[in-house]
Amino acid sequence: MSSWTGSPSAAAPAPAAVRPREDRAQADRMALSAATGKGAHIRTEDVCAWLAERRRATAVHVARIPFAELDEWRFERGTGNIAHRSGRFFTVEGMQVTEDDGPRREWQQPVIRQPEVGILGILAKEFDGVLHFLMQAKSEPGNTNPLQLSPTVQATRSNYTKAHGGTDVQLIDYFVRPDRDRVIADVLQSEQGSWFYRKSNRNMIVETADEIPARDDFRWLTLGQIAELLHEDDVVNMNARSVLACVPYRDTAPGALLSDVQLLSWFTGERSRRDVRAHRIPLASVRGWKHGVEAIEHEEGRYFKVVAVSVRGGNREVAGWNQPLIEPVGAGLAAFLVREIDGVPHVLVHARAEGGFLDTVELAPTVQCTPGDYAHLPAADRPPFLDAVLDAPLSRIRYQAVHSEEGGRFLNARSRYLAVDAATASLDPPPGYAWATPAQLRALTRHGHYLNMEARTLLACLNATAARTRGGL
């Protein structure tokens, strides 16, 4: 390696320049895009018509089937895990979780395991001096509204190494080999820890100056346009919301209730005091779940089912296939309580343990649950703040929409996302909760394993609300 490290007699080093660690102009460009409600390519009010047209052109037929009809998938001998014959994609296995930091809790459940890191990438480009983002109208079999706005690219490693036997993932090269000078965001973020075992994806925004050929199922939109669409039900898909949470907006507020050091210290304390351990077990051995012909379900009918579907048509990489999916038994709820402190908006974050997280807890919405799972319980046993959210009058709802979770893994998984004004809520919340500003949460999305998927969706929605009400962030 001596030639690499060089010596005084070696050739002169390449010209180099130190640059500022933060590109402040970048944040201005994000704010301009968020303040631009009129895009260069398609009017916001025409996006839904375009999606409807694409839906007709790429109609997908999804039907439940018995597990026995899963031709490329099988229950593995011994473990009973559900796996693809190729060994690729994902498996459905079992997980044993133990929480031992208060009253000991222990449970077993099915879980999706997919150890490879996928790419969720949005391509950005300036038109008329304003950044636009290339969104794809993409169909996913599990979504109630199957065709939604997705990132430019959402690809598992299996996708882009062509395990599907299908077409190339379009535009993937911008993300597999990104131009270092044009990366806007690039971070590994977790997926749902209740359904996935330690899954994370690479969330990326990369700019280009290249000419990108127009395609029927792609449209360039400003952040302001996407903000409008985030107020619609089932239009912006989960992966897009996750990436949009990572847009590097500037913090224009004078500060926060807790300094960054204080917020991180609180979080470190939560991670330290929680004793959550999870490990994989054979699916066949999972206690408390019934294995049927068409579903693996909880004995009391709670939480979710593992089911199988066949899929035909659509614009997926291959023409038809079947696969297992996870189907929640009820609609989810994810809500931030919000309030202003000295005029600065804050949200109440919860340090939430989910069995599939890589590291104990992540920051979650104030309330995140399937209310139906708790309907039978007395108020004292229901999640903190659930009733405060359910009972909030419309006048205190600052944001509300129903969004779908990932339709490639989940069937009919929808959650109501809410921001509920709690103007007089205590500034000294109970253990496990802390007030943080959206800007603090945005700063944390530069790093993985801080905000969980649901918190990232809500952060993207809060960004959207700010863009709409103030003409920019």
Added chain:
Amino acid sequence: MSSWTGSPSAAAPAPAAVRPREDRAQADRMALSAATGKGAHIRTEDVCAWLAERRRATAVHVARIPFAELDEWRFERGTGNIAHRSGRFFTVEGMQVTEDDGPRREWQQPVIRQPEVGILGILAKEFDGVLHFLMQAKSEPGNTNPLQLSPTVQATRSNYTKAHGGTDVQLIDYFVRPDRDRVIADVLQSEQGSWFYRKSNRNMIVETADEIPARDDFRWLTLGQIAELLHEDDVVNMNARSVLACVPYRDTAPGALLSDVQLLSWFTGERSRRDVRAHRIPLASVRGWKHGVEAIEHEEGRYFKVVAVSVRGGNREVAGWNQPLIEPVGAGLAAFLVREIDGVPHVLVHARAEGGFLDTVELAPTVQCTPGDYAHLPAADRPPFLDAVLDAPLSRIRYQAVHSEEGGRFLNARSRYLAVDAATASLDPPPGYAWATPAQLRALTRHGHYLNMEARTLLACLNATAARTRGGL
């Protein structure tokens, strides 16, 4: 919870004030302490005499013993794992590691498992307007120089819940229940991934204004004094170095070769492309290792041994005990190549995989290895840059000292830490390596799982070098 969330008629909220997210005065106080070479309590040149005096007062006798004489520890039936009879402290188990992102590598090894999060805490206080840090003269059985400067508190959960049956860990309350307004640093950091399975500790610096009674084995030192002592061999222990790497100094440089977004994107790419999987296996089943009466060792004599020792005397929490330790077979080497770019110092970091890391890779020194493990190999098979470091003339050594790794788990584990000037090294390093400024690395120490233990030691040493040569950072 409705009373908590309040209503317009509820009592007025407590007075609150938004504060700046960053406390800029804090960084000035760190710089002042680093520039202060003369402490209020003990002269730097007297610290070694004090340590020598404490060494005499608390002499420790450590002797190797056969495993059979480990009275409180045993090989568990079935697994062969080494565990304490109480079920506490730690276990020695097996680990299977697979790396599958290039040529497939697979190996098995013994590993220490200690899932609980310990606390490494340094208490800070102003004297004469300058922050001082309370360092403890603490004995650890595995260290060649057993008594070194350690954090104010280094406590496993077993310690402070008194599993030792010994005395209270002194001053622990400042860290278990920190005063939120006085936290300077608080972050979970990883331990050695080659020897520990997914171990992390809570690294904390907390300030106090309280009167702290003087004690024989504690001294208040400025950062400038500690910087001097970091230039001595075997004086500042591993845990202290780890915490000192988290001191929040200000970045006074105009920038860096890579912006923060670029550096994080590079790191995300490294984590994404690496496919490293590790899981625990029974110690009895580990292939390639011999189980002897006094040691479990690698069949070719490489890497490390698992051994047992008895310990008598010293200032540990109990009077005598015995325990297993991991003993490396050779001295380690950890070195940063450093160079200035546009007058700004940079170090070459390596995205290094270690089987025990929670998440694939962390940032490591340019070179981190036990050179003896590679002495038999041709140059092409030796770690990149190893020869560049070993062959560097003294004129290019910017920092050099031998430090001990944790003496509570490792026996005679010492590494030479180096910063080697590579003024003409290429600015376009090979895959897996990137140039970063010390300030960028310091910013990353706010978060866990970025810098590995060895990189944190070197960062603390670089901070110390900057303090010495410039009278402050």
